[in-house]
Amino acid sequence: MIGFLLRRLTIAVLVAITVSIIGFSLLRLSGDLASVLAGENATPDDIARVAAQYGLDRPLLTQYFDWLGGALTGDLGRSLFTSEPVSQLIMERIGVTVTLAVLALALGLLVALPLGVLAAVKANTWVDRAALVFSVAGQATPNFWLALIFILIFSVQLRWLPVSGSDTPAHFILPVVTLALSIMPSIMRLTRAGMMDVLSSDYIRTARAKGLSTTSVLFKHALRNAILPVVSLAAVQFGFLLGGSVIVESIFALNGVGYLAFQSITRVDFPVVQSILVFLACAYILLTLISDVINAQLDPRVRLS
Numbered sequence: 001m002i003g004f005l006l007r008r009l010t011i012a013v014l015v016a017i018t019v020s021i022i023g024f025s026l027l028r029l030s031g032d033l034a035s036v037l038a039g040e041n042a043t044p045d046d047i048a049r050v051a052a053q054y055g056l057d058r059p060l061l062t063q064y065f066d067w068l069g070g071a072l073t074g075d076l077g078r079s080l081f082t083s084e085p086v087s088q089l090i091m092e093r094i095g096v097t098v099t100l101a102v103l104a105l106a107l108g109l110l111v112a113l114p115l116g117v118l119a120a121v122k123a124n125t126w127v128d129r130a131a132l133v134f135s136v137a138g139q140a141t142p143n144f145w146l147a148l149i150f151i152l153i154f155s156v157q158l159r160w161l162p163v164s165g166s167d168t169p170a171h172f173i174l175p176v177v178t179l180a181l182s183i184m185p186s187i188m189r190l191t192r193a194g195m196m197d198v199l200s201s202d203y204i205r206t207a208r209a210k211g212l213s214t215t216s217v218l219f220k221h222a223l224r225n226a227i228l229p230v231v232s233l234a235a236v237q238f239g240f241l242l243g244g245s246v247i248v249e250s251i252f253a254l255n256g257v258g259y260l261a262f263q264s265i266t267r268v269d270f271p272v273v274q275s276i277l278v279f280l281a282c283a284y285i286l287l288t289l290i291s292d293v294i295n296a297q298l299d300p301r302v303r304l305s
Contacts, residue, residue, distance in 0.1 A: 037050050101241035116192040246261050
């Protein structure tokens with residue numbers, strides 16, 4: 001198990017470094033940041049002064065190592081718009097984003113897992129077809145469109161829920177449901193496929209022949225093995241919820257990291273955008289590592305891979 005953890009940890013660190021290099025380089029090479037920061041009417045001298053002020057006139061490799069050295073000590077630089085430390089801005093907002101992602105993932109699993117099991121048990125019936133229709137419809141519906149429809153119905157017309165903000169639990173209902181509906185289809189389909197494969201196994205037929213109850217066969221024996229790929233998918237989906245909350249947080253004006261990223265992009269606040277990009281990527285990598293460890297605990301064969 002220790003060797004497995006060391007291999008996975010080494011891969012995670014290498015991927016994190018690679019992502020930081022790519023993210024840093026793409027942001028710097030996307031255009032002349034000094035010209036953008038100096039303004040439309042800036043003279044060449046103004047642009048050169050801004051470039052020198054923010055270190056944009058130095059070689060790209062030097063800029064990266066300076067930023068990496070600061071990031072490893074917790075110094076992600078300062079916002080160009082508010083002059084506040086970037087790490088402080090992220091820490092002030094990360095709670096809202098994590099809360100939104102956790103609630104959306106919990107709701108998605110709570111609905112999608114039983115629906116996937118039911119679709120597998122009732123394969124090729126109207127229940128199975130209805131679940132597949134729900135899956136396809138959910139996969140094809142854009143988040144932003146669903147969020148706007150929810151606002152129109154539940155906030156504008158019915159006036160049941162608030163439109164924006166994050167002050168009360170009621171403010172999280174619409175964004176949580178919006179995000180949860182986006183991850184339910186893939187979890188449901190994977191659960192259904194895994195359960196159908198497991199239910200045709202010899203040990204399931206043996207368990208039924210012993211007279212075990214249907215509940216015991218489904219949830220104690222079948223679901224334990226069918227759940228393995230769902231664990232990995234749930235970790236990936238949680239990372240997607242953290243990063244994909246940019247649009248939903250912007251629509252509902254939730255004061256999270258996603259909304260901060262949207263504001264920073266519109267303000268050309270590249271130190272904040274760059275740090276959020278790397279932060280979310282590292283969170284995604286960490287979640288993948290955790291899912292590997294959980295799978296290794298559930299199935300010892302994973303440790304040999």
